[in-house]
Amino acid sequence: MGERMFVPLMLAPIFFFLIFFYGYPTLFNFYNSLTDLSLLGLKQGGAFIGLRNYVELLSSKDFYRVLWNTLFWLTAVSVALRIVLGLLLALLLNSATLRHYRLTTASRLVLLVPWATPPIVAVVVWRWLLDGRQGVINKALEGLGLIDTPIAFLANVDTIWPALITIIAWNTLPLVTLTFLAGLQSVPPELHEAAEMDGANAINRFFHVTLPHLMPTVVVMTLLLIFWTFNNFVYIWLATGAGPGLFTNVLATEIYIKGFIDFELGFSSAVGMVMAAMMAVFGILYFRFVALREFREIL
Amino acid sequence: MAGLSLRGVTKQFGSVTALTEIDLEITHREFVVIVGPSGCGKSTLLRVIAGLEQLSAGEIYVGDQPVHRVPAAKRGLAMVFQNYALYPHKTVAQNMGFALKMAKVRRDEIDRRVVEAARILQIEDLLERKPRQLSGGQRQRVAIGRAIVREPKVFLFDEPLSNLDAALRVDMRVELAKLHNSIDATMIYVTHDQVEAMTMADKIVVLRGGRAEQVGSPMDLYHRPANAFVAGFIGSPRMNQLPATISAVSSSGVSITAPGGLELSLPVAGHDARPGQPVTLGLRPEHLTVGPQSGGTSLDLDVYVTEPLGGETILYGHIGDNSTLVVKVPGGTDVGKGQRVPVGVVPAMCHLFTEDGTAFTPLHTNDKVERIGASSS
Ligand SMILES: Nc1ncnc2c1ncn2[C@@H]1O[C@H](COP(=O)(O)OP(=O)(O)O)[C@@H](O)[C@H]1O
Ligand SMILES: [Mg+2]
Numbered sequence A: 001m002g003e004r005m006f007v008p009l010m011l012a013p014i015f016f017f018l019i020f021f022y023g024y025p026t027l028f029n030f031y032n033s034l035t036d037l038s039l040l041g042l043k044q045g046g047a048f049i050g051l052r053n054y055v056e057l058l059s060s061k062d063f064y065r066v067l068w069n070t071l072f073w074l075t076a077v078s079v080a081l082r083i084v085l086g087l088l089l090a091l092l093l094n095s096a097t098l099r100h101y102r103l104t105t106a107s108r109l110v111l112l113v114p115w116a117t118p119p120i121v122a123v124v125v126w127r128w129l130l131d132g133r134q135g136v137i138n139k140a141l142e143g144l145g146l147i148d149t150p151i152a153f154l155a156n157v158d159t160i161w162p163a164l165i166t167i168i169a170w171n172t173l174p175l176v177t178l179t180f181l182a183g184l185q186s187v188p189p190e191l192h193e194a195a196e197m198d199g200a201n202a203i204n205r206f207f208h209v210t211l212p213h214l215m216p217t218v219v220v221m222t223l224l225l226i227f228w229t230f231n232n233f234v235y236i237w238l239a240t241g242a243g244p245g246l247f248t249n250v251l252a253t254e255i256y257i258k259g260f261i262d263f264e265l266g267f268s269s270a271v272g273m274v275m276a277a278m279m280a281v282f283g284i285l286y287f288r289f290v291a292l293r294e295f296r297e298i299l
Numbered sequence B: 001m002a003g004l005s006l007r008g009v010t011k012q013f014g015s016v017t018a019l020t021e022i023d024l025e026i027t028h029r030e031f032v033v034i035v036g037p038s039g040c041g042k043s044t045l046l047r048v049i050a051g052l053e054q055l056s057a058g059e060i061y062v063g064d065q066p067v068h069r070v071p072a073a074k075r076g077l078a079m080v081f082q083n084y085a086l087y088p089h090k091t092v093a094q095n096m097g098f099a100l101k102m103a104k105v106r107r108d109e110i111d112r113r114v115v116e117a118a119r120i121l122q123i124e125d126l127l128e129r130k131p132r133q134l135s136g137g138q139r140q141r142v143a144i145g146r147a148i149v150r151e152p153k154v155f156l157f158d159e160p161l162s163n164l165d166a167a168l169r170v171d172m173r174v175e176l177a178k179l180h181n182s183i184d185a186t187m188i189y190v191t192h193d194q195v196e197a198m199t200m201a202d203k204i205v206v207l208r209g210g211r212a213e214q215v216g217s218p219m220d221l222y223h224r225p226a227n228a229f230v231a232g233f234i235g236s237p238r239m240n241q242l243p244a245t246i247s248a249v250s251s252s253g254v255s256i257t258a259p260g261g262l263e264l265s266l267p268v269a270g271h272d273a274r275p276g277q278p279v280t281l282g283l284r285p286e287h288l289t290v291g292p293q294s295g296g297t298s299l300d301l302d303v304y305v306t307e308p309l310g311g312e313t314i315l316y317g318h319i320g321d322n323s324t325l326v327v328k329v330p331g332g333t334d335v336g337k338g339q340r341v342p343v344g345v346v347p348a349m350c351h352l353f354t355e356d357g358t359a360f361t362p363l364h365t366n367d368k369v370e371r372i373g374a375s376s377s
Helices: A003-033 A052-058 A061-093 A096-100 A104-116 A119-129 A136-143 A160-185 A189-197 A202-230 A234-239 A251-261 A265-298 B042-050 B092-102 B107-121 B136-149 B166-182 B194-200 B218-223 B228-233 B366-376
Strands: B004-013 B016-026 B031-035 B057-062 B077-080 B154-158 B186-191 B203-208 B211-216 B240-250 B253-258 B262-266 B278-283 B297-308 B312-319 B323-330 B340-345 B351-353
Touching: A003 A265, A052 A265, A061 A104, A061 A160, A061 A202, A061 A251, A096 A104, A104 A160, A119 A136, A119 A160, A119 A234, A160 A202, A160 A234, A189 A202, A189 B077, A202 A265, A234 A251, A251 A265, B004 B042, B016 B042, B016 B057, B016 B211, B031 B042, B031 B194, B042 B077, B042 B154, B042 B186, B077 B136, B092 B107, B092 B136, B107 B136, B136 B166, B166 B186, B166 B194, B186 B194, B194 B218, B203 B218, B203 B228, B211 B218, B211 B228, B228 B240, B228 B278, B228 B351, B240 B323, B253 B278, B262 B297, B312 B340
Parallel strands: B031 B186, B031 B203, B077 B154, B154 B186
Antiparallel strands: B004 B016, B004 B057, B203 B211, B240 B253, B240 B278, B253 B262, B278 B351, B297 B312, B297 B340, B312 B323
16 A cells, blocks of 8 residues: 555545544534524524625624624733733743742742642632622722722723733743743753853843744734634633623634524524634734644644 | 963863863964864863853963953954854855944944955855855854954954864864964964864974873974873874883983883983883884894784775784784875784884873973984874
């Protein structure tokens, strides 16, 4: 048997899974999105209504607010924040000072705590910390004299997104930091020494040696965070239930609300399809910037 | 101009002492090679000079300026790293110009100096490439170019040729020597390869266990090694070192007996030597001759391995009580495995060391030794 036969054979199981667990459900979902299927009428099925769900979705003002929440607050701000903070934290952990006092390992262990916390536990803990009446954070701020009246962080529209992003960052920043830390530790020390001899100060060395070395990691991490965050449901739903009202509604919660609270499964499927299309764009970017380069290295 | 002077340089890593009180005077434009086995502190010494490591004690002067408290960038030294340490995402030109850019030199001036250095190293057509698009030898040139561009007072090389294949290494050795002749700078070069040391150095520093065992010209070290370690390290194949015993001491020298019934009177100063004292006899393979001996002393060698190298052949054999002796003979010599051949020893070419390795001082004048050495090699 030649290699020509061998390769497709080895790939066959993967394609089998892709077709049955992704391809088929996607097509089924797409069909549903073209009907007025209701959760209460699953047995009799929905009537075919063409693109009406999509027209309704794309012409509603609410959709663009949900889109803004998803793309700007949930994804852009939280991803950018975690990339920057992760980088700073990794630099701090990798600093000669921490290494000198042998604190690197200890701080890495501390970092694992939030990461090992399941999202549901994280959200519950933070809801309690941020609580408007009993919350430790309010108590502390009052104690320090920084505020007079308690702030209901997860209800106040001015603080709710920052509070949500804080929870997400607390839970997932460690992974970003540890990934960057591994990247930092793989910078060949001679490069820094060569730059030092070339007269580069710490800032120059960061921009001319460290950052270029870390760039591939930053790109991959950014794209992965976008994947994980863009379609994330858990944090928003558990922390605010998309509220107050629908103030923090995002695409993932919108699918759930439309499908399982408003019972409009057909419409919910249409939202899902739009979301999938947007994910596909990120997927293409990932393929273009990461996977393709890796393929080229293998081939 | 810029000589370099080390005074009592000591470096400790925690409880490990990597360098112990190194004293070294290097004059302007000198090519100094620091040589020694792996782990002896060569890199550490270079890094201390460069300013990449703080010294634990001692002083370093460039010219008459103390620099041991000056940061690496301000010492006016350039270093070529063993694995080149080129900035992987920068082009060759950017790599070479980086130090000047950091020093805020004008753009056109940077370009001029980069092109000039590239011309010297014949890498002008590589300027726009990235390091990963270069061969090992080309990377090496870029690394050297990066140092040249800065017009440093002193070049520091840490085993720069060890990653190149044998043929390229010989070429680069010649090129470095040429470069040294053409530019106005001092060079300090670290290697574990005694051939590199012998061929390139004006002055060799032999390092062992963080101590300078001997400092001198290549011929000094070859003909007058201060101790058995230097004698064994310099020269290829290694010097034979045989256990021997002093039989008599006189004003004209020291008589010894060695394995294989060898009796020799060596023209070295006896000083505190006394009969019966165990010593080490040093015989360089290239100073032994094979064949019927007209005069002098000879011993019988039972050859068990021959290594024909073309121009010369290395013989490995036993003498007397199974001591091994290595002899280098001209390529055409007709000696085979299993043969017993007479080997001639010239007393003036022998070295003698005390039990702790210190060399006995030769009695005759230095030029005589060198003349004999030159004619026999
Ligand atoms: N950063 C360091 N920390 C601890 N020990 C070191 C360090 N650098 C070198 N050493 C020790 O110093 C000695 C000399 O090392 P080095 O200068 O690298 O040797 P060489 O270059 O001659 O092979 C070795 O015993 C090595 O283990
Ligand atoms: Mg070394």
